[in-house]
Amino acid sequence: MATQFTQELWDRIAPIFRAILDHPFLRGLAEGSLPEPNFRFFVIQDALYLQDYARSLAVAAARSPRDAWCMMFAEHAREVLAAERALHEGFFQEWSLGPEEVYGTPQAPTTLAYTSYLLRVAYTAPYAELIGALLPCYWIYWEVGKALEAQGSPHPLYQRWIDLYASEQYAAVVRPVLDVMNELAAELSENQRESVARHFVATSRYEWMFWDAAWRLEEWSVG
Secondary structure, eight states, X not given: OOOTHHHHHHHHTHHHXXXXXXXXXXXXXXXXOSOHHHHHHHHHHHHHHHHHHHHHHHHHHHHOSSHHHHHHHHHHHHHXXXXXXXXXXXXXXXXXXXXXXXXXXXXXXXXXXXXXXXXXXXXXXXXXXXXXXXXHHHHHHHHHHHHHHHHOOSSHHHHHHHHHHHSHHHHHHHHHHHHHHHHHHTTOOHHHHHHHHHHHHHHHHHHHHHHHHHHHTOOOSOO
């Protein structure tokens, strides 16, 4: 668990994280009882989401005040489009889904809302607020992975997903981002910290909504 300002952020979202772990999507993932169409919906929407998340990371790299941070976020953007795409493509092969079918799928309402929020923050908000908005996707997945790894899943596809986010390899990606957030916060006023926390809470809510959308097989209500 992190220290300093990031601990304050995590305390803010403790009820959200409990709601995430209690969500039937994640309970079903751990139990192996989640219907596979719901997991397929999630993986496809996650692939679409990560295209824009990578772009937000690339903006974070370009705006970084330190060379080391620029290199780190640029590498993370590359990894999102390469390493995580490799995980997704393993799932897509299981389902006989080609790239055209996957990337031709429209973003669900929650996916579009979440990515639009991130991109707006990336281009318009102060740098620390951008890192605060990006952080939940890193951190919540790590904490979810660890929590579910303790239970394990009898479903091999679900366990493959859990293993990635519970891994020490993934932890080594998250920890430096927590360090960046703490270093940035040390130079912020209380009002600036509150603005960072507001974005952190907002995107943490979007994380819950993303799993909920997959549980509901969310569709557009009109049109």
